[in-house]
Amino acid sequence: MSEQYKNYGKQDFLEDAFFLAYIKRTSVEAVRFWEKWMASSPANIGDMQAAAQELRVLLSATRIYPSPATTDEVWEQIAGQMAVSTMERNKLRRIRRSLIAAAAAVLLFIIGSSLFYYTGNKTIATGYGKTLRIQLSDQSLVTLNANSSITYTRRWWGGARREVWLTGEAFFDVTHLKKDSLPVKEGERFVVHTSHLDVEVLGTRFNVKERRGVTLVGLTTGSVQLRWKDGRQTMPLQPGEQASYQAATGEVHKVVKDMNEVNAWKENRLVMNNATVGEIIQLLEDNYGYKAVLEDPSITSRKIQGTIPVKNEDNIIFILSGILKVNIEKKDSLLIFRRAN
Amino acid sequence: MEEFAEEPQLWRAIVDGDEAAFQQIYRLHFPMLYEYGMRLSANEELVKESIQQFFIKIWTNRAGLGAVKRIRPYLLVSLRGVIYNRLRDEKRRRISALEDDYDFELAFSPESVYIQKESSEQQQQALQQAMAQLTGRQKEIIFLRYYQELEYNEIAEIMNISVKGAYKLTARSLESLREILGLSVIAVICLLKIAASR
Numbered sequence: 001m002s003e004q005y006k007n008y009g010k011q012d013f014l015e016d017a018f019f020l021a022y023i024k025r026t027s028v029e030a031v032r033f034w035e036k037w038m039a040s041s042p043a044n045i046g047d048m049q050a051a052a053q054e055l056r057v058l059l060s061a062t063r064i065y066p067s068p069a070t071t072d073e074v075w076e077q078i079a080g081q082m083a084v085s086t087m088e089r090n091k092l093r094r095i096r097r098s099l100i101a102a103a104a105a106v107l108l109f110i111i112g113s114s115l116f117y118y119t120g121n122k123t124i125a126t127g128y129g130k131t132l133r134i135q136l137s138d139q140s141l142v143t144l145n146a147n148s149s150i151t152y153t154r155r156w157w158g159g160a161r162r163e164v165w166l167t168g169e170a171f172f173d174v175t176h177l178k179k180d181s182l183p184v185k186e187g188e189r190f191v192v193h194t195s196h197l198d199v200e201v202l203g204t205r206f207n208v209k210e211r212r213g214v215t216l217v218g219l220t221t222g223s224v225q226l227r228w229k230d231g232r233q234t235m236p237l238q239p240g241e242q243a244s245y246q247a248a249t250g251e252v253h254k255v256v257k258d259m260n261e262v263n264a265w266k267e268n269r270l271v272m273n274n275a276t277v278g279e280i281i282q283l284l285e286d287n288y289g290y291k292a293v294l295e296d297p298s299i300t301s302r303k304i305q306g307t308i309p310v311k312n313e314d315n316i317i318f319i320l321s322g323i324l325k326v327n328i329e330k331k332d333s334l335l336i337f338r339r340a341n
Numbered sequence: 342m343e344e345f346a347e348e349p350q351l352w353r354a355i356v357d358g359d360e361a362a363f364q365q366i367y368r369l370h371f372p373m374l375y376e377y378g379m380r381l382s383a384n385e386e387l388v389k390e391s392i393q394q395f396f397i398k399i400w401t402n403r404a405g406l407g408a409v410k411r412i413r414p415y416l417l418v419s420l421r422g423v424i425y426n427r428l429r430d431e432k433r434r435r436i437s438a439l440e441d442d443y444d445f446e447l448a449f450s451p452e453s454v455y456i457q458k459e460s461s462e463q464q465q466q467a468l469q470q471a472m473a474q475l476t477g478r479q480k481e482i483i484f485l486r487y488y489q490e491l492e493y494n495e496i497a498e499i500m501n502i503s504v505k506g507a508y509k510l511t512a513r514s515l516e517s518l519r520e521i522l523g524l525s526v527i528a529v530i531c532l533l534k535i536a537a538s539r
Contacts, residue, residue, distance in 0.1 A: 014515070017490065054515070057451040057522060058487045066375040070389065075367055077393045082360065082400050 005037065008044055013051035023055045125149035126168075128289035129313055131266070138162055138175050140190065143266050145169035145209075146287035162190040168286075169209035171266050176203020176222075196247050200225040206237075207262050211286050218242035218262040270308040270316065277302045277324060281335075288313045290335045299324060299337065348412055355399075356406050363403075367396060370413065373489065374420050380446045380484060381424050387431075391423040414495035417485070421499055447480035448472065451522055474521055479514035486511055 013019050021030035038045060126132050126144050134142045137155040140162070144150055148168020156162050162174075170192075178188040184202065192199040194210045197217075204222025209215070217226060219237045226235045226243055235252065237243055242257040261271040265287075272280065278300035281292040290313075294300065308319045317335065321328040329336040348369070354362035371392070378388035399406065399419070409415045428443075449472050478500070485496045497507040 020487065020490065054519070055487065057449055057518070058483055058515075060450045061447045061484075061488075062450070063488075064376040064379045066372055070375070071368065071371050074371065074389050074393050075364065077389075078367065078396045078400075079360075079364070081393075081397045082363075 005048075006042060006044070008047065010047040010051045010054075013048055014054065019048075019051070020055065023052055024059065120154050121151050122154050123149060123151040128287065131268075136162070136164075138177065138190075140175045141173040143171040143173075145171075145265055147289065156187075159185075159187045161186045163193060164191070165193045166208055167194075167210060169207070169211065169265070171205070171207045171263055172201075173205045174201050174203050174222075178202050196229055197245060198227045198229065200227055207259075212282065213247040215245040215247070216242060216262075218257060218259055220259045220263065264307070265310070268310050270310050272304050272306055272308070274303050274305065276300060277304065280304070280320065284313070284316065284335065290333055293334055293336045295336070295338045296326075299326065352406060352409065352412060355403050358403065363400060366412070370416050373413070374416060377417055377484070377489075378420055378424060380481075381421065381443075382428060383446060387424065387427055391420060391427060395419045395423045411495065413489070414491055414499060417489070417491075418499045443477045445477035445481040445484065447475075447484050449518075472521060475514065475517055478510065479517060482507065482510050483514055483518075 008016070018027075018030055019034065021027040022034040025031055038048070042048070124132065124134060124144065126146050126148050129146050131146060132144045134144060134150065134152075136142065136152055142150060142152075142164070145168060148166070148170060150167075150170060151165040153160075153163070172190075172192065174190045178184065188202055190201050190203070192201075192208050194208060194215055196210075196215055199206070199208055199217055201222065201224045204224055205220040206222070206224055207216070207218045207220070209217075217224065217237060219239050219241055221239050223239075224237045226237065226245075228234070228245075233252075235243060235254070237254070240256055240259060242255055242259075242262060244253045244255070245251070258271075258273065261273050264271040270280070270283065281294075281300065284290045285292060302324065304323050306323070308316055310316050314330075317328050317330060324337075325340050327338040327340055329338060348366070351362040351366050355366065374392050375388065378391060379385065382388060451472070482496060482500065485491045485499060486493075491499070493507045493511070494504050496511075497504045500507065500510075502510065
């Protein structure tokens with residue numbers, strides 16, 4: 001093997017793959033051979049060293065390597081398209097058929113979801129201490145009090161009766177759809193369903209509250225008809241009247257009431273006109289989720305007058321403690337009413 | 342550089358539709374193709390897309406792969422074609438213009454060979470500037486010949502020149518390099534001597 005290199009010139013070394021492997025150090029065999037060859041002091045060692053120097057310059061550029069992430073990324077792209085091209089070859093017809101099926105499915109989905117959108121029901125619930133205003137598809141406005149929920153149809157169609165289902169308390173401002181003097185049509189009615197009675201209206205403003213087995217309906221303007229679920233009776237209401245129904249006893253009362261007081265919660269106020277402390281504590285429990293603990297239970301029958309802004313519950317508690325002359329301690333969801341020292 | 346021993350076998354497997362073999366071929370050659378691509382065009386996205394594009398083409402047309410004799414030159418020539426078409430489309434230049442005048446990124450650092458200790462920035466710059474006088478074609482042929490160790494007939498095919506032309510171009514490239522080096526190295530050595538004598 002050594003023989004042939006004796007007559008090598010610089011150019012020959014430059015073109016020799018085995019010599020290049022030595023310079024690049026890609027072959028142990030080549031490195032061993034050329035080191036031994038150099039040690040034997042051949043006549044053309046000068047040419048060999050010049051070629052080595054030149055090759056080292058040629059190979060001195062910094063190499064560029066892809067990151068493993070890049071290698072994987074490009075392969076993912078290729079693999080993805082390979083799958084497509086394989087399918088194209090073998091399953092073109094099947095794909096065309098499944099495409100049609102997919103298109104049909106998409107179309108069905110669109111029809112279904114728009115049907116759902118236009119006829120489906122939606123439920124909105126409020127947490128403690130939060131109120132919410134909702135506009136229904138007939139432009140009627142609902143103000144939902146805290147700790148309450150309402151279910152309504154996303155969109156009512158012309159002929160259908162407008163119906164909503166309520167738990168808790170809400171104020172309704174119902175759009176009057178009846179524009180003629182003909183008998184009332186179904187689509188002109190608006191019904192609020194509660195557990196025990198339905199409130200039927202054409203277009204009015206009224207408050208419905210159902211808490212602790214007591215249903216209260218207070219009418220501000222227009223007229224409403226109350227209809228009990230068991231079908232046993234109906235009762236009309238005049239503006240300024242509030243009906244109350246006790247589920248446990250079946251008692252029905254109708255009283256004239258200041259609707260500003262009934263509806264005050266909408267404006268974040270609490271109007272107390274001869275209200276008992278017990279009633280106020282119930283409000284705090286219903287709307288803010290507190291549980292009241294009374295050191296002196298007799299205070300529940302005390303009556304108070306006045307208006308409390310209820311922007312936040314701390315405010316109510318502070319004012320209440322001032323009015324009642326008690327210390328109210330807040331502990332998580334507990335309100336502890338202590339005698340003032 | 343020798344072809345990988347198992348390569349012809351893998352290649353035949355691809356013809357038969359073996360996806361695992363195809364991925365192996367990809368992983369064996371991606372680093373080489375990536376480097377070559379990045380030297381032809383510094384645009385990494387373009388390089389990645391080009392490699393992707395022609396690998397998909399290989400897979401789609403795998404039935405005709407039997408005719409390929411050596412894989413590496415085949416892959417390199419394919420990639421070069423794709424990148425050039427893309428560059429041409431991008432720059433709206435004619436093919437001939439591209440073939441004659443293009444850049445090939447290959448920054449030699451002879452100072453690392455001639456000057457053992459850290460050379461000054463000034464010296465490095467002088468050498469780099471001198472090296473920049475090499476044309477894209479000269480640098481590409483050096484890369485294919487000495488980095489990729491391709492045969493002259495393979496280089497000729499990739500660079501779309503005759504085999505004789507490939508020999509000539511290599512010789513001329515080395516000649517230019519020697520000239521540049523000769524002048525620069527003398528200059529650098531002078532600089533070093535001046536620095537040492539102070």
